[in-house]
Amino acid sequence: MSAADTSGAERGVAEALPNSLRAGPDPRGRFGIFGGRFVAETLMPLVLELDAAYAAAKADPAFRTELDYYLKDYVGRPSPLWFARRLTEELGGARIYMKREELNHTGSHKLNNVMGQILLARRMGRSRIVAETGAGQHGVATATVCALFGLKCTIYMGATDVERQKPNVFRMRLLGAEVVPVTSGAGTLKDAMNEAMRDWVTNVRDTYFLVGTVAGPHPYPQMVRDFQSVIGEETRTQMQEAEGRLPDVIVAAIGGGSNAMGIFHPFLDDPSVRLIGVEAAGRGLDSGETAASILRGRPGVLHGNRTYLLQNEDGQIDEAHSISAGLDYPGIGPEHSWLADIGRVEYVGATDDQALDAFQLCTRTEGIIPALESAHALAHAAVIAPTLSPETLLVVNISGRGDKDIFTVAAHLGVTL
Amino acid sequence: MSRIARRFAALKEQGRGALIPYLQACDPDYDTSLALLRAMPGAGADLIEIGVPFSDPSADGPTIQLAARRGLKAGSSMVRVLEMVARFREDDADTPIILMGYLNPIEAYGHARFCADAARAGVDGLIVVDMPPEEADLLDGPAVEAGLDIIRLVAPTTDDVRLPVVCGHASGFIYYVSITGVTGTRTASSDELAAALPRLRAATDLPVAIGFGIRSPEQAAAAVRAADAAVVASALIATLEDSLDEQGRATPDTLPRVLAQLSALAEAVRSVRKA
Helix, strand or coil: CCHHHHHHHHHCCCCCCCCCCCCCCCCCCEECCEEEEECCCCCHHHHHHHHHHHHHHHCCHHHHHHHHHHHHHHHCCCCCEEECHHHHHHHCCCEEEEEEHHHCHHHECHHHHHHHHHHHHHHCCCCEEEEEECCCHHHHHHHHHHHHHCCEEEEEEEHHHHHHCHHHHHHHHHCCCEEEEECCCCCCHHHHHHHHHHHHHHCCCCEEECCCCCCCCCCHHHHHHHHHCHHHHHHHHHHHHHHCCCCCEEEEEECCCHHHHHHHHHHCCCCCCEEEEEEEEECCCCCCCCCCHHHHCEEEEECEEEEEECECCCCCECCCCCCCHHHCCCCCCHHHHHHHHHCCEEEEEEEHHHHHHHHHHHHHHHCCCECHHHHHHHHHHHHHHHHCCCCCEEEEEECEECHHHHHHHHHHCCCCC | CCHHHHHHHHHHHHCCCEEEEEEECCCCCHHHHHHHHHHCHHHCCCCEEEECCCCCCCCCCHHHHHHHHHHHHCCCCHHHHHHHHHHHHCCCCCCCEEEEECHHHHHHHCHHHHHHHHHHHCCCEEEECCCCHHHCHHHHHHHHHHCCEECEEECCCCCCCCHHHHHHCCCCCEEEECCCCCCCCCCCCHHHHHHHHHHHHHHCCCCEEEECCCCCHHHHHHHHHHCCEEEECHHHHHHHHHHCCCCCCCCCCHHHHHHHHHHHHHHHHHCCCCC
16 A cells, blocks of 8 residues: 555545635536526526525535434445445456445435435525436436435436336335326437426426436536545445545546545545546447547536536537437536546546446346446446456446336347336 | 617607517517518517527426427527527618527537627627526627627516626616516516516616516507516417417418407507506
């Protein structure tokens, strides 16, 4: 163990320093040129109010205590860091660990953020919650806490996604949420986001918009990152306990980028830790049917922030494509765009087919059925693990469980359920 | 003095308010939309807003969403929109043209190049829905340099602390979004408007236009009674949409019906005498 690693471990979750990569965003909500608050004037006062309310909550120890209570006894944290022995043997190379976010209540990392934001919404006196969802993981998490606290809940979900994620739609309705299928555009996450913003602008007085990823107008990217950073903080401590040092490589899938940001952020100031974000390449990065916003997009403005977007030369936003509804979005959180530009995080792609293979590999070797989103991270881990030495510690973030995806996977494997 | 300021000054002299109709560029096709644009001043338009089609109009209701989709399908782009304005300017040097839309197509075009080309085409002002004053730094400079007014939106949620900030960045006129919501849905009551206007007047000397939810001649008249101008968008687009054939193409009815509605709105607006 090197001296640098020791000091990094001792620093742990300490407050970010001004010259740290963890210091962003600036007061305007910018990470470099990315981020900001590009919303209609009607929403601007609400976004500013949210910023102030979040800052006050963050400074209040009682808020932290309350959140910790729910994270432990309701969400089920900490999630384990699992040494994937058979997968490691099968791939040959790096020692592969899995951060088991799929074991959280509701089956994904989404509840970490939702728990934080619902406590904030309650502090702000809001009685109605709206949210967008792609795969339905964020929608289920949101509907869950609304049931827990007795709040009205409306979830916007693209009509295409309603079709391919039926189990989650049924779950949300059981939980008492109204699920509104959105038919505009291609009926996926981008369209659900538009419709949730339209609801918010119409119902500003009583409604809280519970954004599910590290995107949207400031302070959402920062706030969601803060709530998700528990993933990386635990990983840091757990790897210390398991191996006595920091991990060497961390791999996470990216749609909007919340699970990746959550596990990356506590390691941004540790240059020895290689961070890799895996975008959904869809049918191939150059197939025209992809969701790889950083690898194939350009900076632009959508949904409240400036970030990398899939768009045509006229600035019209392209439809994304991915087998995974949760990654099927033509943008990405602004902090990722900045981390890509400064080169701190590597961004790569994994195709639909690679994800399907990794889905089966993980299931077969570890007895863990990963979400198709997480399978993209596993796919890239499977590519690089054999090229790394057996001393290399590689962590894959298993952001969600795959039960919701078995119909999609079965269809691709030619099986009728 | 800009074309917008000149027009408002002239109307003030005549003792009446302004009617600002809206059309979506290339809806349902380039030629129809250019013909409509050219005919609007004759039917009573005092200023005209041209919606720039965007794939993700998150502040618009269903009517304008569909219009944007038709416009894009018909091949709209920023280049085409500016070309349309230039064609309009060939025989109308006086009616102010305001482009209304979202920021990304402007970013994709390039802020400075866009402002220069827009001014050259004959555009007078810009309304960028998702660009609050805090995020206007990249566009403000080039717009001023090109002589384009940046028209600011004020909403019912804009509080007294924020109002001077918003008005401080504005030029041309202030666009008062009279309801909380998307375009073309609810209509503000006369009481709501009467309550909102004094607050605005105290914060700015610019003319005030009221938009979002104005559908009927009566509502347009009520808006100019309270403020200086009425913006009518979704109601005109709904008429246009209703006139299309099953494939979404223009019919011989399209222009006459939209223009008849515009004339009725203009008549109501002009019937209001202002001191």
